[in-house]
Amino acid sequence: MPDLLIELFSEEIPARMQARAREDLKKLVTDGLVNAGLTYASAGAFSTPRRLTLAVEGLTASSPTTREERKGPRTDAPEAALEGFLRSTGLTRDQLEARDDKKGQVWFATITRPGRPASEIVAEVLDSTIRTFPWPKSMRWGAGSLRWVRPLHSIICLLTDEAGATVVPLTVEGIAAGNTTRGHRFLSPDAFTVTGFDDYAAKLRRAHVILDSAEREAAIRQGAENLAFARGWQIVPDDALLSEVAGLVEWPVPLMGVIADRFLDLPPEVLQTSMKEHQKFFSARNPKTGRIEGFVTVANIETADDGATILAGNQRVLAARLSDAAFFWQNDLREAKSGMQAWAEGLKSVTFHNKLGSQADRITRIAALAREIAPLVGADAGQAEQAARLAKLDLRSAMVGEFPELQGTMGRYYALAAGEAEAVADAARDHYSPLGPSDDVPTAPVSVAVALADKIDTLTGFWAIDEKPTGSKDPYALRRAALGVIRLIVQNSQRIKLRNILWNGLARNMQARSLVAEEPVINALSVLEEHLPEWTRYDDESFLKALSQSAVTEGRTFLLRLRAYQNDLLSFLHDRLKVYLRDQGIRHDIIDAVLAQPGNDDLVLVVSRATALNAMLQTEDGRNLTQGLKRAGNILAQAEEKDGVEYSFGADVKFAETDEERALFAALDTAEPAIRQAIAAEDFPAAMTAIAALRAPIDAFFEAVQVNTDNQIVRRNRLNLLHRIRAAGQQIADFTKVEG
Amino acid sequence: MTSPNRPRSFQDIILRLQNYWAAQGCAVLQPYDMEVGAGTFHPATTLRALGGRSWAAAYVQPSRRPTDGRYGENPNRLQHYYQYQVIIKPSPANLQDLYLGSLRAIGLDPMIHDVRFVEDDWESPTLGAWGLGWEVWCDGMEVSQFTYFQQVGGHDCRPVSGELTYGLERLAMYVLGVEHVMDMPFNDPDAPIPLTYGDVFRQTEREYSRWNFEVADTDTLFQHFKDAEAECARILAADPVDTAGRTIPMAHPAYDQAIKASHIFNLLDARGVISVTERQAYIGRVRALAKACADLFVTTDAAQA
Numbered sequence A: 001m002p003d004l005l006i007e008l009f010s011e012e013i014p015a016r017m018q019a020r021a022r023e024d025l026k027k028l029v030t031d032g033l034v035n036a037g038l039t040y041a042s043a044g045a046f047s048t049p050r051r052l053t054l055a056v057e058g059l060t061a062s063s064p065t066t067r068e069e070r071k072g073p074r075t076d077a078p079e080a081a082l083e084g085f086l087r088s089t090g091l092t093r094d095q096l097e098a099r100d101d102k103k104g105q106v107w108f109a110t111i112t113r114p115g116r117p118a119s120e121i122v123a124e125v126l127d128s129t130i131r132t133f134p135w136p137k138s139m140r141w142g143a144g145s146l147r148w149v150r151p152l153h154s155i156i157c158l159l160t161d162e163a164g165a166t167v168v169p170l171t172v173e174g175i176a177a178g179n180t181t182r183g184h185r186f187l188s189p190d191a192f193t194v195t196g197f198d199d200y201a202a203k204l205r206r207a208h209v210i211l212d213s214a215e216r217e218a219a220i221r222q223g224a225e226n227l228a229f230a231r232g233w234q235i236v237p238d239d240a241l242l243s244e245v246a247g248l249v250e251w252p253v254p255l256m257g258v259i260a261d262r263f264l265d266l267p268p269e270v271l272q273t274s275m276k277e278h279q280k281f282f283s284a285r286n287p288k289t290g291r292i293e294g295f296v297t298v299a300n301i302e303t304a305d306d307g308a309t310i311l312a313g314n315q316r317v318l319a320a321r322l323s324d325a326a327f328f329w330q331n332d333l334r335e336a337k338s339g340m341q342a343w344a345e346g347l348k349s350v351t352f353h354n355k356l357g358s359q360a361d362r363i364t365r366i367a368a369l370a371r372e373i374a375p376l377v378g379a380d381a382g383q384a385e386q387a388a389r390l391a392k393l394d395l396r397s398a399m400v401g402e403f404p405e406l407q408g409t410m411g412r413y414y415a416l417a418a419g420e421a422e423a424v425a426d427a428a429r430d431h432y433s434p435l436g437p438s439d440d441v442p443t444a445p446v447s448v449a450v451a452l453a454d455k456i457d458t459l460t461g462f463w464a465i466d467e468k469p470t471g472s473k474d475p476y477a478l479r480r481a482a483l484g485v486i487r488l489i490v491q492n493s494q495r496i497k498l499r500n501i502l503w504n505g506l507a508r509n510m511q512a513r514s515l516v517a518e519e520p521v522i523n524a525l526s527v528l529e530e531h532l533p534e535w536t537r538y539d540d541e542s543f544l545k546a547l548s549q550s551a552v553t554e555g556r557t558f559l560l561r562l563r564a565y566q567n568d569l570l571s572f573l574h575d576r577l578k579v580y581l582r583d584q585g586i587r588h589d590i591i592d593a594v595l596a597q598p599g600n601d602d603l604v605l606v607v608s609r610a611t612a613l614n615a616m617l618q619t620e621d622g623r624n625l626t627q628g629l630k631r632a633g634n635i636l637a638q639a640e641e642k643d644g645v646e647y648s649f650g651a652d653v654k655f656a657e658t659d660e661e662r663a664l665f666a667a668l669d670t671a672e673p674a675i676r677q678a679i680a681a682e683d684f685p686a687a688m689t690a691i692a693a694l695r696a697p698i699d700a701f702f703e704a705v706q707v708n709t710d711n712q713i714v715r716r717n718r719l720n721l722l723h724r725i726r727a728a729g730q731q732i733a734d735f736t737k738v739e740g
Numbered sequence B: 001m002t003s004p005n006r007p008r009s010f011q012d013i014i015l016r017l018q019n020y021w022a023a024q025g026c027a028v029l030q031p032y033d034m035e036v037g038a039g040t041f042h043p044a045t046t047l048r049a050l051g052g053r054s055w056a057a058a059y060v061q062p063s064r065r066p067t068d069g070r071y072g073e074n075p076n077r078l079q080h081y082y083q084y085q086v087i088i089k090p091s092p093a094n095l096q097d098l099y100l101g102s103l104r105a106i107g108l109d110p111m112i113h114d115v116r117f118v119e120d121d122w123e124s125p126t127l128g129a130w131g132l133g134w135e136v137w138c139d140g141m142e143v144s145q146f147t148y149f150q151q152v153g154g155h156d157c158r159p160v161s162g163e164l165t166y167g168l169e170r171l172a173m174y175v176l177g178v179e180h181v182m183d184m185p186f187n188d189p190d191a192p193i194p195l196t197y198g199d200v201f202r203q204t205e206r207e208y209s210r211w212n213f214e215v216a217d218t219d220t221l222f223q224h225f226k227d228a229e230a231e232c233a234r235i236l237a238a239d240p241v242d243t244a245g246r247t248i249p250m251a252h253p254a255y256d257q258a259i260k261a262s263h264i265f266n267l268l269d270a271r272g273v274i275s276v277t278e279r280q281a282y283i284g285r286v287r288a289l290a291k292a293c294a295d296l297f298v299t300t301d302a303a304q305a
Helices: A015-035 A079-089 A118-131 A197-206 A213-231 A239-246 A268-279 A308-337 A341-349 A359-377 A381-391 A398-402 A409-417 A422-430 A445-464 A478-491 A498-512 A518-537 A540-549 A556-582 A588-595 A603-617 A620-643 A659-680 A684-692 A695-704 A712-730 B010-023 B095-105 B168-176 B197-215 B218-237 B251-270 B276-297
Strands: A003-010 A042-048 A051-057 A066-074 A097-101 A104-113 A152-161 A164-167 A175-178 A180-182 A191-193 A253-258 A282-286 A291-299 A351-353 B055-064 B080-089 B115-119 B122-124 B129-138 B141-152 B162-167
Touching: A003 A015, A003 A118, A003 A180, A003 A197, A015 A042, A015 A051, A015 A118, A015 A213, A015 A239, A015 B115, A042 A213, A051 A197, A066 A079, A079 A104, A118 A152, A152 A175, A152 A180, A213 A239, A213 A253, A213 A282, A213 A291, A239 A282, A253 A308, A268 A282, A268 A291, A268 A308, A291 A308, A308 A398, A308 A409, A308 B141, A341 A359, A351 A359, A359 A381, A359 A445, A359 A498, A381 A409, A381 A422, A381 A445, A409 A422, A422 A445, A445 A478, A445 A498, A445 A556, A478 A556, A478 A603, A498 A556, A556 A588, A556 A603, A588 A603, A603 A620, A603 A684, A620 A684, A620 A695, A620 A712, A659 A684, A659 A695, A659 A712, B010 B055, B010 B080, B010 B095, B010 B168, B080 B168, B080 B197, B095 B115, B095 B141, B095 B162, B141 B168, B162 B168, B197 B251, B218 B251, B218 B276, B251 B276
Parallel strands: none
Antiparallel strands: A003 A051, A003 A152, A042 A051, A066 A104, A097 A104, A152 A164, A180 A191, A253 A291, A282 A291, B055 B080, B080 B162, B115 B129, B122 B129, B129 B141, B141 B162
């Protein structure tokens, strides 16, 4: 069982691409080997800035011989048919065998494919792996046409077994595979030969290269922590930076430096970001002061002066960078203290989207929306509006211009400098949240109001210009915005009628962009101002009725369009809610059953209904009850269709013939008011308990009673009784949508 | 840190680079005699990166970035500065080693410093050009840009050129241990008349900063932009056959106009009269000129292998 060693030695591979490249190399090569009939015991991929390496253990020495039998033409078929068959099988006539078949004598061919040695297969697989490697960006170099992430210099392709190591013969665009590589660029530049993976890894280590990135990460982490410990400091953990730095060095040498006193007043986020983004330094915090006072840089070399020159150089570069940052900070603070008017002015010339106006336009809309949302989430309307007006001003600050990732963070500092309340400043920092699905959700009322307004303006804006996400395309991250809205509302248990908010956001965005002629829109909206709250709460039919009765005629098209967008956007939010709840173990059909109920724009209500229903359906009672409700519904629907009437009233216990029937009457008499009260109190678990009590009586009823009897009075009475069951269910959910 | 090998002045570093790259076989060219934003704009790079003919050149290029003017007060920023540019086509297999040799030549020993190649892809929207490569770090400071050109003027580069760009002031300040660019010795500090960078350029930085930001007449500049654009188009559209019956397409004169348009755009940008949306449009117009020049250049003798 030979082992395989592959090394692709190149100029420096971007750190961010290495992890993926290791996976791709392993997958492409091992898949290729397996598809060609080889098997292997294990495989591991490695990377340094200059090499991509794969070690495969326990490879089979050759692929197995395969036999395939193929049926050909009849022996009396025309000559041309036989010749075609011989061509396709690559055999001669005397190698064929005539056998009896249902339709007479037929030629049969047995094609034998001999096994192939591993080296032949490896050469083919590696050649195609190199030529088709899925680098995010690749390039040509010199006069060649091969593409690789950076110029490829040499290839090791070595099969090793008990008898020794053999180079797999392979040449890719003039680069012949061999058994040589090089160590560290400066510390051990000479070429050396290797005989297998263990020899390779050991010789690399002697040549100042740690092959395994995980080992380099561990060495960096340990080294940095030791340096910090010696000063009584702590390293600020940053896994992304650690993995990047490990991809930039073959021989990591952490060095610790001190930040000059004159920079220690900069906000810690600024120090950390500047050091990380520009210098790839780790930050070191002094727990006694809580400040970031030092850094660790990771060199790629051990020097005669123990890194003194390197550290001095890094310290100088950092001082220049932090001088810039301090300059930005002082200038920004001056602007903040004077009210940030210049920044507000500047945002007028920054385009948000060519159909949605400038950032300043957008801020005006968000501020209005934040004001409307504020009372719904327990925030002060004035503070919410003010926070929305300030929240994006830092985009014009010099600091955010330099470090875009500090948006919001700086906004908070500048708002405080401008003398704003803590709640307003916090909202400036937090209004972008949550960005990712695992981000923290703001909880402070003013922050929630502005964060919601920000996202709802984005959604309604892009809906108003018909830029909705399609398939995998979501260039404006609208799904993320929708999830943000959902999490802000649900995780904070905020009772909000979304229809109203969506309506207002859409109206503002559509009006602002003059998507219809201006005059009728203003007329329509001004008339609507008074009716808006009621209208938007109604279903489509009531909306249209109100519309036709109103004085609004000119803006009718506009309003209908607005209404359509509102419905569409709400169902988009419902779709995202399904995804969100599915991740929490609630099936989509349960959510569908709940969404059919009134008040479905109140997401907290939807979630508590769905949660309660989901819990009930986990029980046997719940599942059987669902069956009973569906059965009642079906029988009733069939009868109603047949008779052309609706059975909805008048069930009377005096026409009941059996005990089971009477028991069901009694159970409904108890359950109905209980359900009603529970729903009114929004106590959905109680509603579920109340309806679950119907399970036994319903089962017993269907067991004992034939609904469609010949006695029409009894039949009608029973159908009306079924209606009571259906109506009880409908108070809770649309059970016809529940699967199973 | 002091060794007899250490350069003593700004010009010493330039001379060492000139000697080094001359020794590697590059034609040492002189700066292009027009205002450009970077050494890449020199036709010795932009146009010569196109076509199949081999090429190796090195030169200093004075470069102007009007928006970077700071009246000579900022320790690192200048509206006029120097780039050192090396271009070799096809890129040799040992280009990284050649480059490291140039660092040794100016006194940066990679055995005592930390020299690293950090991913940084290069793109010039105005030239319709891009390439992959690195910024080279020395002790955490970017000292050069190292690029394998993939496309220029919208044309695939075949063969590929390797391009090295050194920001001379920043590099020299680091090598010489100077904190403020204006304090850097320009000639030998022991010369009979020692001159600093400030002695040579403080005055001009002040004057040009004022002119760039406040005085340059924007109406005139807008007109110059249009004129350059029109002249470029006119040259490109001219009949390649001259009055004497010779075929002489004029890619270089046309390209001069593209360079001119690009610099005027930079001046207008510094005057703050180009809005965010217009910016893209102007860059697009310059790119269209550069591309058209590239289209013509590849048909000329200088582009043939």
